[in-house]
Amino acid sequence: MTEVIIAGLGQTSAGEHWDAGLRDLGYHAIDTALKDAGSLRPQALFVGNMLAPNLSHQSHLGALLADFAGLSGIEAVTLEAADASGGAALRQGYLAIQSGLVGTVLVVGVEKFTDQVGPGVEEALATISDSDYEAVQGMTPTAQAALLMQRYLHEYKVPEGGFAGFAITAHANGAGNPNAMFQKAIKPETYAKAGMVSEPLNIFDVAPPADGAAALVLTRRDLLPANWPHPLVRVAGSATASDTLALHDRKDLLFFEAAQLSAGKALKQAGLILDNLNLFEYNDSFSIYAALALESVGFAVRGKGWRLAAEAEIALDGRIPCATLGGLKARGFTGGASGVYQAVEAALQLRGQAGKNQVADARNALIQSLGGPASTAVSHVLQRVD
Amino acid sequence: MTEVIIAGLGQTSAGEHWDAGLRDLGYHAIDTALKDAGSLRPQALFVGNMLAPNLSHQSHLGALLADFAGLSGIEAVTLEAADASGGAALRQGYLAIQSGLVGTVLVVGVEKFTDQVGPGVEEALATISDSDYEAVQGMTPTAQAALLMQRYLHEYKVPEGGFAGFAITAHANGAGNPNAMFQKAIKPETYAKAGMVSEPLNIFDVAPPADGAAALVLTRRDLLPANWPHPLVRVAGSATASDTLALHDRKDLLFFEAAQLSAGKALKQAGLILDNLNLFEYNDSFSIYAALALESVGFAVRGKGWRLAAEAEIALDGRIPCATLGGLKARGFTGGASGVYQAVEAALQLRGQAGKNQVADARNALIQSLGGPASTAVSHVLQRVD
Numbered sequence: 001m002t003e004v005i006i007a008g009l010g011q012t013s014a015g016e017h018w019d020a021g022l023r024d025l026g027y028h029a030i031d032t033a034l035k036d037a038g039s040l041r042p043q044a045l046f047v048g049n050m051l052a053p054n055l056s057h058q059s060h061l062g063a064l065l066a067d068f069a070g071l072s073g074i075e076a077v078t079l080e081a082a083d084a085s086g087g088a089a090l091r092q093g094y095l096a097i098q099s100g101l102v103g104t105v106l107v108v109g110v111e112k113f114t115d116q117v118g119p120g121v122e123e124a125l126a127t128i129s130d131s132d133y134e135a136v137q138g139m140t141p142t143a144q145a146a147l148l149m150q151r152y153l154h155e156y157k158v159p160e161g162g163f164a165g166f167a168i169t170a171h172a173n174g175a176g177n178p179n180a181m182f183q184k185a186i187k188p189e190t191y192a193k194a195g196m197v198s199e200p201l202n203i204f205d206v207a208p209p210a211d212g213a214a215a216l217v218l219t220r221r222d223l224l225p226a227n228w229p230h231p232l233v234r235v236a237g238s239a240t241a242s243d244t245l246a247l248h249d250r251k252d253l254l255f256f257e258a259a260q261l262s263a264g265k266a267l268k269q270a271g272l273i274l275d276n277l278n279l280f281e282y283n284d285s286f287s288i289y290a291a292l293a294l295e296s297v298g299f300a301v302r303g304k305g306w307r308l309a310a311e312a313e314i315a316l317d318g319r320i321p322c323a324t325l326g327g328l329k330a331r332g333f334t335g336g337a338s339g340v341y342q343a344v345e346a347a348l349q350l351r352g353q354a355g356k357n358q359v360a361d362a363r364n365a366l367i368q369s370l371g372g373p374a375s376t377a378v379s380h381v382l383q384r385v386d
Numbered sequence: 387m388t389e390v391i392i393a394g395l396g397q398t399s400a401g402e403h404w405d406a407g408l409r410d411l412g413y414h415a416i417d418t419a420l421k422d423a424g425s426l427r428p429q430a431l432f433v434g435n436m437l438a439p440n441l442s443h444q445s446h447l448g449a450l451l452a453d454f455a456g457l458s459g460i461e462a463v464t465l466e467a468a469d470a471s472g473g474a475a476l477r478q479g480y481l482a483i484q485s486g487l488v489g490t491v492l493v494v495g496v497e498k499f500t501d502q503v504g505p506g507v508e509e510a511l512a513t514i515s516d517s518d519y520e521a522v523q524g525m526t527p528t529a530q531a532a533l534l535m536q537r538y539l540h541e542y543k544v545p546e547g548g549f550a551g552f553a554i555t556a557h558a559n560g561a562g563n564p565n566a567m568f569q570k571a572i573k574p575e576t577y578a579k580a581g582m583v584s585e586p587l588n589i590f591d592v593a594p595p596a597d598g599a600a601a602l603v604l605t606r607r608d609l610l611p612a613n614w615p616h617p618l619v620r621v622a623g624s625a626t627a628s629d630t631l632a633l634h635d636r637k638d639l640l641f642f643e644a645a646q647l648s649a650g651k652a653l654k655q656a657g658l659i660l661d662n663l664n665l666f667e668y669n670d671s672f673s674i675y676a677a678l679a680l681e682s683v684g685f686a687v688r689g690k691g692w693r694l695a696a697e698a699e700i701a702l703d704g705r706i707p708c709a710t711l712g713g714l715k716a717r718g719f720t721g722g723a724s725g726v727y728q729a730v731e732a733a734l735q736l737r738g739q740a741g742k743n744q745v746a747d748a749r750n751a752l753i754q755s756l757g758g759p760a761s762t763a764v765s766h767v768l769q770r771v772d
Contacts, residue, residue: 001486021518044626053439053466058517060468063761066628067635073647075626076762077474078466080439082446088463092478099484100387101624117517131444131503132407238487240430240461242452249453261459375449376462 004097004235005224006382007104008037008217009344014210014332015181016114022049022056026065026110029213033106037217039225043102044075048089048109050082050336054124055116065108075102082128083285085109086214086339087240087369087378093218094238094380103223109337110213121209128372130246142206144247144373145286146198151253152288153200156303164191165309166287167204167330170323173316174330176356177345181210181332205287210332214340216347231351236364237266237381245375256289256296256374263297263368263379270364270381274298277381278362279321279349280314281342283370284328293368294322321359324349339369339378350384390483390621391610392768393490394423394603395730400596400718401567402500408435408442411599412451412496419492419601420455425611426603429488430461434475434495436468436722440510441502451494461488468514469671471495472600472725473626473755473764479604480624480766489609495723496599507595514758516632528592530633530759531672532584537639538674539586542689550577551695552673553590553716556709559702560716562742563731567596567718591673596718600726602733617737622750623652623767631761642675642682642760649683649754649765656750656767660684663767664748665707665735666700667728669756670714679754680708707745710735725755725764736770 010032012025020028026047034040045066053059062076079088086109093107113121122142126135129144152158167186174180186204194202218235241261244250267273280299284290291305299320300308308314314322325331325345334341346365348354354362362384369378396418398411406414412433420426431452439445448462465474472495479493499507508528512521515530538544553572560566572590580588604621627647630636653659666685670676677691685706686694694700700708711717711731720727732751734740740748748770755764 023518050445051439053437053445053513056517057513057521059436059466060514060631060757060761062467063628063631063757064516067630067632067761072628072630073643074628076467076628077478077626080445080464080466081448081462092463092481095478095482095485095487098487099481101481101484127439127443128446130450131442132409135443240463242449242458242460242462244453244458245446245449246453257459371446371449375446375453
């Protein structure tokens with residue numbers, strides 16, 4: 001097995017970039033990652049994106065970004081798996097290096113919500129659900145999450161405000177991330193007074209759409225230049241799994257099988273167990289998904305995921321720090337870029353470059369990118385080598 | 387290097403499938419390919435698709451098709467590189483097996499043009515061009531091809547009707563393919579009298595949009611069951627290259643650099659030269675692209691690609707048979723499925739199962755999938771092993 005090193009990191013701030021299009025955001029992240037990677041030059045570019053064909057009337061982002069970044073000629077394609085697209089792009093970059101046919105690759109996730117020329121965001125987001133059987137009934141991703149949360153509250157008798165801990169943790173951590181969309185902590189009262197989006201989801205249970213791009217340079221360890229300046233971080237485990245697209249086909253609404261399956265495979269490949277992990281970048285597009293991910297991966301028993309947030313076990317100094325740089329809730333819901341943001345953020349933690357939000361002695365991180373209600377789940381274990 | 391075998395083939399007919407959606411088409415191709423592959427079971431599904439997010443308001447096709455095909459749980463993602471998406475999916479399936487982490491994969495290309503719920507086909511197709519600088523000016527893929535053909539006619543003084551040979555060859559071969567959209571030969575007079583689409587492209591210079599799906603099962607040779615019933619076909623070479631997305635950035639309008647680069651790499655990997663090839667499945671979405679591909683890959687000198695068609699050198703018994711089962715022109719322009727159709731068709735030739743259209747003693751085939759005006763080019767060499 002080839003040792004795959006994360007050799008370059010780049011990101012734009014997440015938020016409303018009215019002055020930057022897809023190519024500008026993608027270029028900025030690529031350029032930053034390439035500078036971070038010193039003299040390494042990529043032979044391939046894997047782009048993660050979810051909604052550009054609809055919101056920006058722009059597909060073919062592989063050729064677009066390779067061209068705009070001055071890399072025209074290299075292999076360049078787009079990976080799409082709804083909001084797990086970024087994770088899928090990282091996975092493909094990893095497989096490409098493992099194949100032995102490519103030495104160094106760029107992985108970039110990019111999403112552009114503002115200034116859209118196509119349909120509105122919620123209509124575009126509905127394309128990731130089952131168009132024939134769910135979206136056509138108005139069942140958008142937000143409606144799916146609301147249904148799951150309602151069922152969860154009913155099954156497990158969660159007290160009022162029981163989910164507040166996810167947003168409170170995310171915003172507390174966003175305050176320490178200069179690239180986060182929201183850099184201000186919130187109080188329990190703020191959560192309690194928030195307006196409903198789709199009952200019982202209030203506005204703090206929903207991650208806000210954010211423009212942004214993040215990029216990684218991956219390479220084989222033997223290709224690293226001498227006197228490499230950064231602490232070494234490798235991809236120690238990688239797996240993707242799928243589940244039914246439509247909720248009505250689920251045997252069990254409150255368990256994310258693909259999240260369990262992909263995390264289990266990635267951990268097994270890395271030779272680690274949950275206790276070895278120092279942080280978990282989960283997919284908190286909705287607070288209910290964070291809770292279900294914690295339970296499906298195994299950090300909490302069923303029905304108790306919310307308590308990890310309520311009891312600060314996911315805080316930076318808790319048992320398993322989550323959303324350490326704000327997560328999707330406070331960094332921003334960067335759509336198909338989110339999986340790459342997670343990787344950049346986890347790599348910063350493992351390098352010891354996470355600033356005020358540094359998790360002490362972070363050596364092993366699990367990151368997990370979900371497409372819809374975990375119809376796709378992409379999990380990676382990142383590990384500090386030296 | 388792992389020997390990657392094409393172990394299963396499936397396709398729907400190409401054409402107007404008013405009674406079948408994306409999932410039905412995809413399922414039919416997958417089911418046929420899995421039956422063809424005997425007891426092999428895939429661990430991953432790579433989907434090639436170009437326009438479903440726009441035309442059918444459906445993305446997330448990996449999870450959708452894995453689910454509908456009864457494979458829920460497996461790794462499943464979508465590759466997008468405009469009309470080279472099918473080639474890109476094949477390439478990713480190949481890389482996945484070469485990585486050693488996956489043993490058997492499904493590659494499926496699917497496209498659905500009829501019965502669209504989104505914008506019209508030409509508006510959706512324009513998303514593969516540069517949205518900010520070309521599509522916004524009305525520069526659709528058809529307009530790009532018309533500009534290139536106009537320039538070609540001007541530069542090389544091609545006689546009237548000089549391009550007719552591409553459509554005549556394609557339709558002659560379509561007549562022998564029960565899955566082709568058009569199964570009727572045409573005469574030079576038919577081409578001469580055809581109406582213009584975008585001058586100088588007439589309707590026979592443009593491949594017709596067709597619904598369809600094609601699928602492949604790829605596996606490692608050591609995983610093939612005993613008493614394998616089919617002649618063995620392997621993927622002997624694989625490469626993807628990119629070029630500028632916008633035509634205005636091209637140094638040379640009449641040469642497809644990415645087509646040259648990717649074909650050259652794939653041939654080099656296979657240890658072959660052009661003279662070793664028994665057939666070439668080119669990307670004849672427009673006749674001008676077929677001519678430029680023949681020149682860029684090296685079968686003809688610049689300005690003479692059209693003569694290979696005019697002089698029947700691309701016929702089934704010619705020097706280098708092309709579009710042997712109708713190509714995009716007569717089988718149908720199956721969008722992001724085209725690259726997988728090409729692979730299925732070339733594999734049928736190499737197995738000796740191409741019926742009336744069998745190329746004698748076919749052992750080595752080059753297939754090439756183009757995204758737009760070769761802004762992406764994916765090339766594969768398929769080879770009969772035994």
